[in-house]
Amino acid sequence: MNKFGGDWTKKKIEILVEYAKAYLKIMAKYPHFHLLYFDGFAGSGIIVKDKNIDIQLTIGAARRIVELDNPKQFDTYYFVEKVKKNADLLEKFTKYEFPQKNILIVSEDCNLKLVDMAKYLKSPKGKDTKVLAYIDPCGMQLEWSSLQSLKSLNVDMWVLVPTGLGVNRLLNKNGNISTGWLKRLVKFLGMSEVEIKRYFYFTESIETLFGKEIHESKVKNAIEKSAILYRDRLNEIFSFVTLPFVLRNTKGTIMYHLFLASNNKTATKIGNDIIKKFNRIN
């Protein structure tokens, strides 16, 4: 079972479900499309908040989406979950309980499956398929190159970006980032090391006892800057990207930003309305 999350865990699921309901309502008018729901970091179906103190179970996004069927359901559900134990549990909570639905569960890396899905959508078989995708990693597992494969395709994608919990933590104060962390940032942002440094750091010349020294310093608002950067990058792949829903921990620190990206303007209009509503009550 997945063990994580604060209140943001519930909020991001409610946002997704509200959007999926609106999406299915609209798509009920276009029965010739094959509707595919793709969840790249699907989890186990159940989320345990803190089993040591006060057990609190949250039904995961995968199961919540499978439950939707009025006025329409998805034609296919494709769940990717790398950890086999989680994938097996998810199977119990979805496939076994809804045997009449077309549910596929694979224990694989989401990055590989995004590329496979893109190939399918570009093939004659996938030409009438529309996708609602949910990309909900806990860390920086999503690679930019996998997202690039979705360019110009019929995909509405909700993506959770670990701006505070991921990017900001890897960018240390003096720019002395370890090789491993830099590699992770390069894969995640799809930018070169030089571009990343130029964006998040500035150099200043400081007068010391022994003359001038050049210091590299991190920008103050790195979390917000990483959200702006990621949104701009998404806009290079998708025509429209919503405002972010900001996910904070109990101390008010920003952990993640959630975006909807799509090539359909109406999709992001609906997404923005939902996000604004949730940001107001955040």
Ligand SMILES: C[S@@+](CC[C@H](N)C(=O)[O-])C[C@H]1O[C@@H](n2cnc3c(N)ncnc32)[C@H](O)[C@@H]1O
């Ligand atoms: C935040 S959880 C997902 C929670 C889920 N969306 C829900 O509502 O229950 C992220 C999940 O992604 C899985 N995971 C981590 N890396 C992965 C990868 N590269 N590909 C697919 N799944 C991965 C983890 O095992 C974990 O279960």
